[in-house]
Amino acid sequence: MVERPARSDSRSAAAEGLRLTGVTFAHCGLLARLHGLCFEEAWNSATVAQVLRLTGAFGLLATFPERPLGASAPNPDAQTPVGFALVAGTLDERELLSLGVVPAYRRRGVAGGLIEAVFERVRAEGVIRLYLEVAEDNDDARRLYKACGFEAVGRRPGYYARSNGPAVAAITLARSL
Ligand SMILES: CC(C)(COP(=O)(O)OP(=O)(O)OC[C@H]1O[C@@H](n2cnc3c(N)ncnc32)[C@H](O)[C@@H]1OP(=O)(O)O)[C@@H](O)C(=O)NCCC(=O)NCCS
Numbered sequence: 001m002v003e004r005p006a007r008s009d010s011r012s013a014a015a016e017g018l019r020l021t022g023v024t025f026a027h028c029g030l031l032a033r034l035h036g037l038c039f040e041e042a043w044n045s046a047t048v049a050q051v052l053r054l055t056g057a058f059g060l061l062a063t064f065p066e067r068p069l070g071a072s073a074p075n076p077d078a079q080t081p082v083g084f085a086l087v088a089g090t091l092d093e094r095e096l097l098s099l100g101v102v103p104a105y106r107r108r109g110v111a112g113g114l115i116e117a118v119f120e121r122v123r124a125e126g127v128i129r130l131y132l133e134v135a136e137d138n139d140d141a142r143r144l145y146k147a148c149g150f151e152a153v154g155r156r157p158g159y160y161a162r163s164n165g166p167a168v169a170a171i172t173l174a175r176s177l
Helices: 011-017 025-038 045-052 110-124 139-147
Strands: 019-022 058-066 075-088 093-101 129-135 151-162 165-176
Touching (some): 025 045, 025 058, 025 075, 025 093, 075 110, 093 110, 110 139, 129 139
Parallel strands (some): 093 129
Antiparallel strands (some): 129 165, 151 165
């Protein structure tokens, strides 16, 4: 059975310190490490760089300020990376290609914050529809996307290979902006 993180009581406090910044090619190694903490099949930094070279590509990095031991306030200059979003696409459509939050920081609104920031950024670029693909058995992500207004528009059977069983379908979700 998959253990699901309960909604964190510190959610609002944590989300308050959340900082979202645009990524550059200098972040590829960091994004690959974060990706590896979030997915079984980790992308390496070359793959992240390839994604960032796609048309319309951008990435967002989520961080929280570190609170040094014994300090009364967090240090805004020292940030802990906790999540990311990678997006690409052409004309008035974009695809959310990857989104992840490291396990210790889940259920605090980080992914929701990333998605809102993606909406804001792509709206400003004149995008009218955002797509993504999610594994049919990824209940956590499907709940998140439903809460963010995405709706199912397609299904690709056998899309994601699984080491411990049969391949799983991808559900294509879309959100009008
Ligand atoms: C899916 C994932 C990105 C969610 O990140 P997160 O920061 O924990 O999500 P949020 O805290 O912003 O959750 C926002 C809402 O989504 C839903 N949700 C997210 N995770 C959930 C879970 N484990 N169980 C139930 N609902 C969940 C809830 O409605 C939640 O709101 P609530 O906490 O007020 O109930 C994270 O679990 C993750 O990185 N998973 C592994 C990688 C992955 O599957 N990425 C998506 C691939 S398409």
